[in-house]
Amino acid sequence: xxxxxxxxxxxxxxxxxxxxxxxxxxxxxxxxxxxxxxxxxxxxxxxxxxxxxxxxxxxxxxxxxxxxxxxxxxxxxxxxxxxxxxxxxxxxxxxxxxxxxxxxxxxxxxxxxxxxxxxxxxxxxxxxxxxxxxxxxxxxxxxxxxxxxxxxxxxxxxxxxxxxxxxx
Amino acid sequence: xxxxxxxxxxxxxxxxxxxxxxxxxxxxxxxxxxxxxxxxxxxxxxxxxxxxxxxxxxxxxxxxxxxxxxxxxxxxxxxxxxxxxxxxxxxxxxxxxxxxxxxxxxxxxxxxxxxxxxxxxx
Amino acid sequence: xxxxxxxxxxxxxxxxxxxxxxxxxxxxxxxxxxxxxxxxxxxxxxxxxxxxxxxxxxxxxxxxxxxxxxxxxxxxxxxxxxxxxxxxxxxxxxxxxxxxxxxxxxxxxxxxxxxxxxxxxxxxxxxxxxxxxxxxxxxxxxxxxxxxxxxxxxxxxxxxxxxxxxxxxxxxxxxxxxxxxxxxxxxxxxxxxxxxxxxxxxxxxxxxxxxxxxxxxxxxxxxxxxxxxxxxxxxxxxxxxxxxxxxxxxxxxxxxxxxxxxxxxxxxxxxxxxxxxxxxxxxxxxxxxxxxxxxxxxxxxxxxxxxxxxxxxxxxxxxxxxxxxxxxxxxxxxxxxxxxxxxxxxxxxxxxxxxxxxxxxxxxxxxxxxxxxxxxxxxxxxxxxxxxxxxxxxxxxxxxxxxxxxxxxxxxxxxxxxxxxxxxxxxxxxxxxxx
Numbered sequence: 023x024x025x026x027x028x029x030x031x032x033x034x035x036x037x038x039x040x041x042x043x044x045x046x047x048x049x050x051x052x053x054x055x056x057x058x059x060x061x062x063x064x065x066x067x068x069x070x071x072x073x074x075x076x077x078x079x080x081x082x083x084x085x086x087x088x089x090x091x092x093x094x095x096x097x098x099x100x101x102x103x104x105x106x107x108x109x110x111x112x113x114x115x116x117x118x119x120x121x122x123x124x125x126x127x128x129x130x131x132x133x134x135x136x137x138x139x140x141x142x143x144x145x146x147x148x149x150x151x152x153x154x155x156x157x158x159x160x161x162x163x164x165x166x167x168x169x170x171x172x173x174x175x176x177x178x179x180x181x182x183x184x185x186x187x188x189x190x
Numbered sequence: 191x192x193x194x195x196x197x198x199x200x201x202x203x204x205x206x207x208x209x210x211x212x213x214x215x216x217x218x219x220x221x222x223x224x225x226x227x228x229x230x231x232x233x234x235x236x237x238x239x240x241x242x243x244x245x246x247x248x249x250x251x252x253x254x255x256x257x258x259x260x261x262x263x264x265x266x267x268x269x270x271x272x273x274x275x276x277x278x279x280x281x282x283x284x285x286x287x288x289x290x291x292x293x294x295x296x297x298x299x300x301x302x303x304x305x306x307x308x309x310x311x312x
Numbered sequence: 313x314x315x316x317x318x319x320x321x322x323x324x325x326x327x328x329x330x331x332x333x334x335x336x337x338x339x340x341x342x343x344x345x346x347x348x349x350x351x352x353x354x355x356x357x358x359x360x361x362x363x364x365x366x367x368x369x370x371x372x373x374x375x376x377x378x379x380x381x382x383x384x385x386x387x388x389x390x391x392x393x394x395x396x397x398x399x400x401x402x403x404x405x406x407x408x409x410x411x412x413x414x415x416x417x418x419x420x421x422x423x424x425x426x427x428x429x430x431x432x433x434x435x436x437x438x439x440x441x442x443x444x445x446x447x448x449x450x451x452x453x454x455x456x457x458x459x460x461x462x463x464x465x466x467x468x469x470x471x472x473x474x475x476x477x478x479x480x481x482x483x484x485x486x487x488x489x490x491x492x493x494x495x496x497x498x499x500x501x502x503x504x505x506x507x508x509x510x511x512x513x514x515x516x517x518x519x520x521x522x523x524x525x526x527x528x529x530x531x532x533x534x535x536x537x538x539x540x541x542x543x544x545x546x547x548x549x550x551x552x553x554x555x556x557x558x559x560x561x562x563x564x565x566x567x568x569x570x571x572x573x574x575x576x577x578x579x580x581x582x583x584x585x586x587x588x589x590x591x592x593x594x595x596x597x598x599x600x601x602x603x604x605x606x607x608x609x610x611x612x613x614x615x616x617x618x619x620x621x622x623x624x625x626x627x628x629x630x631x632x633x634x635x636x637x638x639x640x641x642x643x644x645x646x647x648x649x650x651x652x653x654x655x656x657x658x659x660x661x662x663x664x665x666x667x668x669x670x671x672x673x674x675x676x677x678x679x680x681x682x683x684x685x686x687x688x689x690x691x692x693x694x695x696x697x698x699x700x701x702x703x704x705x706x707x708x709x710x711x712x713x714x715x716x717x718x719x720x721x722x723x724x725x726x727x728x729x730x731x732x733x734x735x736x737x738x739x740x741x742x743x744x745x746x747x
Contacts, residue, residue: 037658044456051513052490059701079529090580119615123708126663126692128562128575129619129626130529131537131580135559139580158536159559159577163514168488170710171690213334222336225515229341231725232380233477235469274470281411281435282341288406303333312339 048116048186049156053164070110075185079106083141085179087122090136092144103183104148105168115150116143116184119159122175127161134159141181210297221282222292225306228286230278240275241309242280246283250298252290254283262305317326343726345382346468347409351393353416353427363450364418367427367457371414374461374475377501378702379727381468384410396428405434410639412440412468416460425450429460431467444724454503462745465520474697475500479704480518480527482735483507488714491736495529497544500697500742503734508547510551517693517739518542521565524743528563528572539563539574553592563604566633567613573633575595576607584618586633597635608652608660609633610647617641617651617660617677628662630677641679650693653677656700657745659723663692663705672705674723684724695742704731706738739745 055069064071066078080103083096092100107113119138121130138157146152167174213221232238240266247258259280264272283306293301331629353368355361369476375381390404396417405413416429426447433440441632444463446456455476462473483505484525495515498505508527509515516537518529525543531540534551537559542549552572554560566586576585582603587594598604609616610633617630623640626647631638640650646666653660656714657677664671664684674683690708697704705729708716716738718731733736 049532050533051535052492053514053532066426090730100717124605124625124665126665128605131516131559131561131605132575132577132605135577136580136583136603143562143580155581156557160514163491163516166487168712168714187531202730218334218336222338225336225338226340227342229338230346231341231343233343234722235471237470242673253318268638270470273461274468277433282338285409301334303735305335307335307337309337310341 026072048184048188048189049158050116053160064145069106072185075103075106075183079103081184082180082182083137084176085137085181087124087175087179088133089179090133090140092140097144100144104145104150105107106152107145107154107185110185110187112187113185114154114156114187115145116186117155118182119155120164120178120180120182121156121162121167122178123162123165123170125162125177126188131159131161134161137179141183197300203277209267210300213294213297213300217294217297218251221293221301222254224286225282229282231310235274236267236271237274237278240272241265241311242272242275243305243307244276244279244283245303245305247303248287248291248293248297248301250295252275252287252293254287254291256284259283266311275308275310279306282308332538336496345380346411347403347511348385348412348464348468349384349389349408349410350375351389353429354393354396356417356419357421360418360420363420364416365424367418367453367460368416370454371461371464374458375464377729378465379722380641384408396430400432400523400569402432402434402437404433410434412464414460414464419498423449423451425453425456427460428458429463431464453663454499458499458577458746460508461689472699472745473698474702474742474745477698478520478743478746479695479731480508480520480743481733481740481742482518482714482738483733485511486740488712493738495525495527496733496737497541498733505733508542508544509549517562517741519564519741521745522567522569522744524746526565528565529563529565537561539572553594555564562607564608566609567611569726573607573609573616575607584616584635595635597633598632598638606650610653611655611657615653617653619649619651628660628679631674634656641675641677643679643684644682647705648709652694652696654696654700655698659700661703663694663697672703672721674703683722683725685721685722686719686728691719695740697742698745704740704742706740708738 067145080099083099085142113186117138121133142155142157165178167177243262245260245262246254248254316328337671341514350372353364353365361400362382388408391401393415413432419426428445430443431440458475461475465473468482477500480497483494484491486492492511493515495508495518514532516530518527528535538554538709539552539560540549559577561575563572571586573586584598584604584607585594586594600622602620605618607616607618615630616633619626620629626649627640628642628648628651629638629640646664648662648664650663651660659674661674664673669687670685671684672691672694673684694703694705702720704720706716707719715736717738718740721728
């Protein structure tokens with residue numbers, strides 16, 4: 023490991039431990055972990071960095087209205103995630119499921135969970151150990167796009183894979 | 191000869207106005223409209239399930255005798271709802287009749303006693 | 313020979329003379345508020361006047377807020393009410409069309425507060441129910457005013473009032489997409505509000521216990537949605553026992569307060585479970601690969617209404633509170649969710665989505681007589697007032713600057729209005745009447 027990446031990981035650990043409510047869980051309590059540590063995601067040209075994972079592999083799968091089955095393009099992205107996870111065996115993954123705002127609160131929590139689980143099952147079916155994967159749903163609480171039409175809704179109906187090499 | 195004797199009997203022994211015509215549709219419609227204007231409705235209330243019939247008697251000026259007001263029959267709703275429905279119906283009758291209902295004086299015998307059915311259930 | 317003939321005519325004419333009472337049927341009326349008068353409550357000492365006026369104004373505000381009462385103002389009065397025990401000149405109040413007259417008196421001695429009131433049924437020339445007296449501390453003046461208003465309301469409408477009650481909800485601040493959400497509690501009219509959580513974790517959908525002392529809610533405090541119970545008086549919270557790798561949400565108390573019905577998600581599937589709070593044992597009530605959520609008990613505890621997409625779209629179902637087969641009750645075009653059983657037991661309120669709009673609606677418990685009360689970009693999550701007359705819900709506006717607010721509406725669809733709170737608000741839950 024280079025000196026740079028040693029420092030990087032040390033700072034990442036300090037940052038994440040300092041910021042989370044409960045140091046022993048990598049889950050964010052406010053759904054804002056995703057993106058908050060962007061400074062520490064490493065260099066995008068480093069194939070083992072989180073930055074690379076997000077921009078080159080693709081960290082999210084999108085879904086049509088009410089659907090939770092992963093379509094072909096989603097599968098392609100997830101296959102890329104499988105490869106990356108197999109190459110970076112010390113990383114674990116939290117899959118966050120989300121829904122758009124055109125639904126009631128509890129149903130959207132359940133729908134987000136279905137989506138996260140669909141992505142999870144695909145990863146498991148391609149050989150990722152289920153102990154490396156956790157899922158959570160944010161329902162409609164954390165949209166990434168804020169407008170109220172289909173352009174934004176389609177981006178919000180997603181399962182996002184958040185990789186981390188902290189223990190959980 | 192017999193006919194005139196009969197008609198003499200009729201003139202002297204039977205009170206005037208008994209043979210007056212029943213109220214016309216317009217006259218009853220007017221009475222209905224008059225009471226309707228004071229019948230307060232509350233669509234969310236349990237009293238809206240209550241159907242009741244109220245008896246009242248009126249003087250020749252069309253004014254209601256408040257002591258004559260009584261329930262002839264009542265159905266629907268619980269006891270509290272029925273009390274409220276009765277109160278609303280009673281107020282409707284008294285309020286809009288404050289100055290006397292406009293009813294044809296020559297037909298007084300036809301309307302000196304009235305039963306008003308209040309039916310919100312439709 | 314003529315005489316019997318005349319006699320017969322005479323008899324038949326006299327019987328004809330006793331006509332049956334005229335019978336008319338009234339089916340329509342006017343939907344208008346009931347006119348009443350509430351002359352200012354009398355302060356028994358100079359020092360009591362300020363509180364007397366505040367109490368009078370709050371009683372009037374409660375009654376006005378229902379949409380069912382209209383105050384006949386002082387400028388119209390013919391008689392005055394000078395003392396609490398003076399006789400009422402009914403004809404003077406009838407003349408200005410006042411149907412109900414409220415009088416009261418207030419005495420403040422040190423920190424103690426005592427309030428008396430009488431209510432008169434003007435058109436019956438008598439009191440309506442007995443005069444009552446309420447005692448409390450000076451701080452409790454709002455609650456006393458609400459209790460007086462509840463008495464007036466219940467004597468006139470025949471139904472229990474709802475003014476001495478509270479609402480727990482989620483207070484929202486910050487931008488859409490990263491909202492800070494805090495549990496908050498307030499009087500039903502927005503007064504006396506305070507936060508119960510600190511906003512460092514997402515909280516959703518709080519629900520009162522049957523006594524109003526505890527609140528169930530869903531929290532991301534540990535990072536995934538789990539159910540917590542919080543004591544309102546102390547803000548002390550405990551998490552409901554849960555299994556690792558699962559999510560729990562959408563909790564509601566049973567009417568006896570002993571159990572919690574909720575949704576449990578495992579492996580992507582969500583079903584309804586019930587937990588006994590005494591021994592923390594839980595049991596499964598639904599078992600289907602579809603989403604089953606948003607359960608709500610009937611007031612007698614025998615049934616549960618819930619939302620399921622087992623038919624392909626979200627619909628409402630009723631099952632025994634022991635689980636078992638469920639009967640679908642929603643039948644219109646669109647999706648139905650967030651069902652809540654009325655405290656009266658006769659209706660279920662729900663959220664309906666149809667043709668791009670959201671509605672709050674009510675239906676009979678067998679699904680009949682569906683009626684939509686509101687329509688907007690996003691209305692959801694109804695809660696019933698303790699007397700089953702008013703529904704409070706969340707209304708959210710669209711776009712990047714969209715915000716959530718609390719609104720209320722009468723069960724007849726009338727009197728829709730916004731609840732005044734400081735922050736944005738969502739997911740309200742209405743308490744039972746205070747004791």
